[in-house]
Amino acid sequence: MTETVLTASETERPTTATEEAMSTSRRKGRAQRGSTRRAALRGWRLALAQLGVLVAWLAVWQLVVSRGWTPSVLAVYPSEVFSFLKTSYQSGELVEATVATMYATLIAFVLASFVGVVVGISLGLMPRTERVLQPYLDALNSMPRIALAPVFIIAFGITTTAKVALAFTIVVFILMSNARAGIRSADPDVMRLSTVLGASKLQLFFKVMLPVAVPSIFAGLRIGLIYSLLGVVTAEIIASKIGLGQLIMKYSGLYQLEGVFGILLVLAVIGALLNMLMSALERWILRYQPPADH
Template sequence: MKGRLQWGALHLVFLAVLLGMAEYAATRRWLDPTFFGQPSGVIAYLWHALATSKFWVDLGWTLAGVASSFLLGSAAAFAVGLAFVRWPNAERFADPYFNALNVMPRIALAPLFILWFGIGLGSKVAVGCSLTFFIVLSATVAGIRGVSQDHVTLCRTLGAGAWTTFLEVTLPGAVPVIFSGLRLGLIYALLGVVGTEIIASEKGLGQTLAYLGSTFDINGVMALLLVLALLGVSIVRFMSWLEKRLLHWQ
């Protein structure tokens, strides 16, 4: 605990010095606040935004899109990954088509998703889901196939059924690799949702970010970028904590 407090204090001192230097540089006009913003202006914008309902509505809208796209994309990817492991010929047949879909720039296809699903939450979920799916699919297949076959053979020799072997040996052994894909998939779900919101949306942090950029409110842009960065860090921390909880047996 003492080490954590010291480490946290070191980070606070570093951030305070960094913000102080940025504020001084902006005050002396070494950095033009019109293009780079000013720490005091960013803090003032955040203070005002946190007191308004619009910010929380936009935040909830974005988080709902991220959660929906991540859950749908991960569930579909896990199901397809299990099918590919169970029937390798199906993977061999679908591989060229999946590769072709995977290399398509989904953000560039966002206008098409908006045309199909509208400017509501559906288009954001579609883009985020398409980004999450292929990442989690690759991690699922690699994780399950990376499990030691000696352990699987031993379980079968001892009379364990296929379902028992999967739940007790294969799945726990594949969790580290699968969670690497889930962690990255969740980040890409956030990127897909916010990116689509910037293009066209009814609500959301991305839509507000696009408006602030068009009105040259750089302090507001920097403030929302800070919020999105904190969301990304929180997502990674949560997934790492969840992985440790699931792998406590190691």
């Protein structure tokens, strides 16, 4: 009879363990679902708060214009701006100009990112060369870019190349500086320990220095994309056949401020979207890194 009791007890143990495992799994599932719902709720709250800011801004704009608190030449209602954007979109003018501006922006950004990151990393790895070139790089970086616009226009004409060249000179120094700083931020103790353990120079670069430099490089990329857009628009304002900057100059000359404000609004939206895109890409690339301590 004792043996029978022992056998029954033994057969009950796996069942109890299984039930406990299933209960633990259910609790984890409920916790995950609860965490997902809370994250979604926070996202909706943030979106509503941002929408509220936009509505408040439009209301203040409408109030300021309707009360005559601005000079008459600047008195443009939000409805007039949106009406202009609708008309310009339907005519194809806005789409064509936006495509031309973004095309030059992306070309300048890609070229400047490649050159800036490569040169910045190289300078970070060669401190002696950096010390020799530093005064010349600082001198070039301190030059006002807008002063170079006539030079590029004379060299390349009123073309996309001139716009790309101006934006390139702005963005390349941003990426160069961030890449160099990222490489220099590698912990010297980790570098020495890796060397003692037999790591080659190539392994030091790819497994120690480059992972440390990636956040700094991505910060430069995010800023560089916005400055690439600003550089292209600046070039278009000075001289261009097509582009958002050219439309700003066109409607400024015609004293159609609803057109100027409309294009500025389009540029603000494009800048915000580009920043959001780069932030999302940065979070995805750096997802392996632990969250920063606060």
